[in-house]
Amino acid sequence: MRIVVFGLSITSSWGNGHATTFRALTKALHAAGHSVLFAERDVPWYASHRDLPDPPFCELALYGSVGEARERFAADVRDADAVVVGSYVPDGVAIGEWATETAGGTTAFYDIDTPVTLAKLAAGDHEYLAPALIPKYDVYLSFTGGPTLTRLEREFGSPAARPLYCSVDPDLYRPDDGVPRDLDLGYLGTWSADRQPTVDRFLIETARALPERRFAVAGPQYPESIDWPANVDRTDHLPPAEHARFYNRQRFTLNVTRADMIAAGYAPSVRLFEAAACGTPVISDRWAGLDELLTPGEEILIADSPADVRRWLTEVSEEERAAIGAAARRRVLAEHTAERRAAELVAHLSERPAPPAGPSR
Incomplete structure (x- = not known):
């Protein structure tokens, strides 16, 4: 065509x-x-x-x-x-x-x-x-x-x-064992007013509660008024060529959805598929239709509170973490590639x- x-x-x-x-x-x-x-x-x-x-x-x-x-x-x-x-x-x-x-x-x-x-x-x-x-x-x-x-x-x-x-383009997003997983939780996304409350609750609040852990937020347009904890690394803009490395650095990655998309449901973010293709387990907010794309508890973790996020960061074993990431990668490569x-x-x-x-x- x-x-x-x-x-x-x-x-x-x-x-x-x-x-x-x-x-x-x-x-x-x-x-x-x-x-x-x-x-x-x-x-x-x-x-x-x-x-x-x-x-x-x-x-x-x-x-x-x-x-x-x-x-x-x-x-x-x-x-x-x-x-x-x-x-x-x-x-x-x-x-x-x-x-x-x-x-x-x-x-x-x-x-x-x-x-x-x-x-x-x-x-x-x-x-x-x-x-x-x-x-x-x-x-x-x-x-x-x-x-x-x-x-x-x-x-x-x-x-x-x-x-x-x-x-997702699987040629660009895949696991890389040469990249150290030196971040406990990261988030990649442009600032928006309706997503920020969830970022505050799930990432910033968690970072304050776990000062010994490392976190990162990458994306432009965040207001200077945000009080980032000392253990949160900030990057203003991360070009796509560096996205896969960013995901591979994370033990878990955070997926946050805009309010209108939560209300409508069935609206996955490209970041969700990119992270999964890298074998990085995703912690996501809850919305209708997500369970039809990835199976909760097996291929994705769905958080309802900051306590959920803290529990997964501190209680999930490395073996369990890797298994969730691998299962998500298999599902994404089967159903959500660009091809x-x-x-x-x-x-x-x-x-x-x-x-x-x-x-x-």
Whole structure:
């Protein structure tokens, strides 16, 4: 297939989780024989933090405005087998309206932020998607599965809402026995107001209670007002090339989910799969659908209180810890690799629903 993608970013992972998702997916598509044109809005905050300025697995095009995109990519959009527009794309409504009117093949909206998107729509915020645009896309690809898919079809009129969870590139994320496990618990994620209370309870409070243990938090945009304990290492930005080493340093890693995604359920973070692929056991907050992705107690540990976190750090034997990590790695390699996700994407794009009776779009 020839696929055109308008995405938030593939060149910069700074402050977003989209880049690693698009990198893994397009790399797997390329390996399977498909070709991808990735069109990315050239914005200054990513231009100054590009850690993959020339991705080898897709054709990259940076554009400066909607008008430029329409002029440069009209033929590509018309001739492609599929056109995918991602969430949080600048001027995403205008891009989506033009793409759905111009495309000759399947059109899809890829929502890496589905619960956030639906909350924005409920508030009348149409930053990158409007309710009237949803039925115009042939397929709504969602990072969130479960009941949200039914809602997208029944309430918003999507012809086909399908799950397309995040994934992991096993070439990049794997165990490394050469890296010392010198951290008891770590967390990788950009600061957000709704995640921070859980980080406070599960990591900062635990670090204060266990001063002899070592902890780490990596990610940008954390306020200077946070009082980090002395045994918490802070890294402002960790590029993707260093993520696997960071996970391999940890005895356990913490997964924290945004409030909107907890409410919707069925919304795994890419960090969850990346850590598991490294064989690092994950301690996660609780949300609906998590037990369908990884088995609690065997492949993942679900915390309801700081006491749970403290108990696992101090009472789980090294043998038990390694067994949980190994079991999670087996499950992720079987069900959540980028190769598996790319095949699902192609299948969803190939099942384009029949157009309604009447004039074509």
